[in-house]
Amino acid sequence: MSYEAAVEIVRRLAEAGHTAYLAGGCVRDRVLGLQPKDYDVATAAEPGVVLGMFRHARAVGEAFGVVLVPLRKAHIEVATFREEWGYSDGRRPDGVRFTDAARDAQRRDFTINGLFADPLDRPIPASDDAMTRELPGFGRVIDYVGGLADLDAKVLRAVGDPSERFGEDHLRMLRAVRFAARLNLAIDPTTQRAIRASARYLGEVSRERIGGEIGMMLARPTRAEAASLLTSLKLDGPALNEDRPAHLAHAPSRLAALPDDAPATLALAAWMLDRHAPEAGLAEAAAWDFRPALRRLRSALALSNADEQAVAASLAGLAALASWPDLPVHARKRALARPHADAALALAGTMTDTAAIGAAAADLRRQGVAPDPLVTGDDLIAMGHKPGPAFKRLLDAVYDAQLDGEVADREAALAHLRRLVGGAG
Numbered sequence: 001m002s003y004e005a006a007v008e009i010v011r012r013l014a015e016a017g018h019t020a021y022l023a024g025g026c027v028r029d030r031v032l033g034l035q036p037k038d039y040d041v042a043t044a045a046e047p048g049v050v051l052g053m054f055r056h057a058r059a060v061g062e063a064f065g066v067v068l069v070p071l072r073k074a075h076i077e078v079a080t081f082r083e084e085w086g087y088s089d090g091r092r093p094d095g096v097r098f099t100d101a102a103r104d105a106q107r108r109d110f111t112i113n114g115l116f117a118d119p120l121d122r123p124i125p126a127s128d129d130a131m132t133r134e135l136p137g138f139g140r141v142i143d144y145v146g147g148l149a150d151l152d153a154k155v156l157r158a159v160g161d162p163s164e165r166f167g168e169d170h171l172r173m174l175r176a177v178r179f180a181a182r183l184n185l186a187i188d189p190t191t192q193r194a195i196r197a198s199a200r201y202l203g204e205v206s207r208e209r210i211g212g213e214i215g216m217m218l219a220r221p222t223r224a225e226a227a228s229l230l231t232s233l234k235l236d237g238p239a240l241n242e243d244r245p246a247h248l249a250h251a252p253s254r255l256a257a258l259p260d261d262a263p264a265t266l267a268l269a270a271w272m273l274d275r276h277a278p279e280a281g282l283a284e285a286a287a288w289d290f291r292p293a294l295r296r297l298r299s300a301l302a303l304s305n306a307d308e309q310a311v312a313a314s315l316a317g318l319a320a321l322a323s324w325p326d327l328p329v330h331a332r333k334r335a336l337a338r339p340h341a342d343a344a345l346a347l348a349g350t351m352t353d354t355a356a357i358g359a360a361a362a363d364l365r366r367q368g369v370a371p372d373p374l375v376t377g378d379d380l381i382a383m384g385h386k387p388g389p390a391f392k393r394l395l396d397a398v399y400d401a402q403l404d405g406e407v408a409d410r411e412a413a414l415a416h417l418r419r420l421v422g423g424a425g
């Protein structure tokens with residue numbers, strides 16, 4: 001859907017006489033045989049022209065010349081070819097000028113991200129010295145920066161001088177790690193050296209952008225590779241705004257043991273344990289006071305309240321699992337009914353000797369860990385009791401008996417309640 005929309009935009013721009021290509025990540029992904037998550041268009045047409053050509057189009061990055069075009073239920077980003085200079089703040093260019101495809105490729109971060117593709121069957125411009133490659137069912141890839149050769153060799157390399165490029169925008173160092181881990185690329189040695197040399201400047205980037213990149217890395221099955229790369233390139237300390245623990249020569253083993261589909265917050269909890277409570281088993285991990293480290297992480301990555309709570313609940317949930325053998329059934333069920341209990345279980349699953357807990361938990365889940373209570377406050381009121389502090393204690397006790405399987409139906413639960421009331425009164 002998004003592909004068809006992007007191709008239609010390219011066609012209409014071309015019919016109006018403007019050079020237009022598919023650009024960036026979508027070309028990279030298609031060359032690798034992967035499914036792109038979206039398709040972007042780059043064109044010589046200036047933003048005003050693009051805005052005038054497509055209904056409901058709107059400028060999103062006016063200074064950068066990006067126009068969002070809604071078409072066929074997709075929203076396609078159409079960017080005017082541009083070159084940039086300055087970057088005196090390590091984040092944004094001081095100046096931008098519209099240009100042609102060859103120069104636009106030069107301002108992109110990595111060679112693998114500097115590719116264009118022409119989905120229309122058009123002759124190659126004679127003046128161009130680009131490499132090209134036909135990709136059946138997609139179009140002709142146009143390469144001004146050596147990205148095709150690097151994709152073939154599985155190498156991630158900065159466009160141009162790596163030190164300059166990381167000096168312009170420090171966030172590119174994290175992008176390098178994200179793409180290398182996700183696409184299983186080796187980072188070119190010169191590019192690696194430039195990252196190590198500039199790593200300490202990462203902290204000048206906004207914490208929101210850092211958090212965004214780390215979140216994307218941790219949401220993927222390749223999260224452990226990303227964490228190892230961050231560490232070996234000395235980016236972990238600046239990214240997490242903490243001194244690097246000495247033991248981190250080790251691979252992040254808990255991160256590596258998570259299920260592929262683990263959410264980023266669970267991965268963050270596992271990574272915290274890898275960094276701060278490394279050799280520990282479940283009992284030691286549960287005993288570690290994670291709160292100071294989590295406060296630090298919250299500001300380092302600009303975590304949302306919801307994300308911070310998810311990390312906290314995953315780590316806090318380890319305590320109940322650590323005392324699992326001593327817990328009665330109702331306490332086990334209550335632990336499993338808590339928010340993020342699955343995350344805590346998955347976290348425990350990365351430690352040794354927790355297989356029995358996982359199996360028992362799955363068994364309890366099949367029975368149901370949070371059934372509707374068989375008796376409620378209404379029953380107590382009907383029995384002539386006034387709401388008060390004893391209410392909740394009585395109802396909790398009956399609910400525990402229900403969770404333990406001691407009372408199987410409402411009659412038994414009411415009888416149990418009467419017994420408790422009699423005993424209490």
Ligand code: ATP
Nearest residue numbers: 023024025026037107108109110113114169171172
């Ligand atoms: P993803 O699949 O993660 O979206 P992507 O390559 O599409 O990967 P985007 O962040 O969407 O990445 O950026 C689109 C393109 O813009 C990139 O392929 C790259 O060419 C260029 N780009 C993005 N961010 C930067 C940056 N900080 N510096 C230089 N070029 C960048």
Ligand code: MG
Nearest residue numbers: 024025026038
């Ligand atoms: Mg993209």
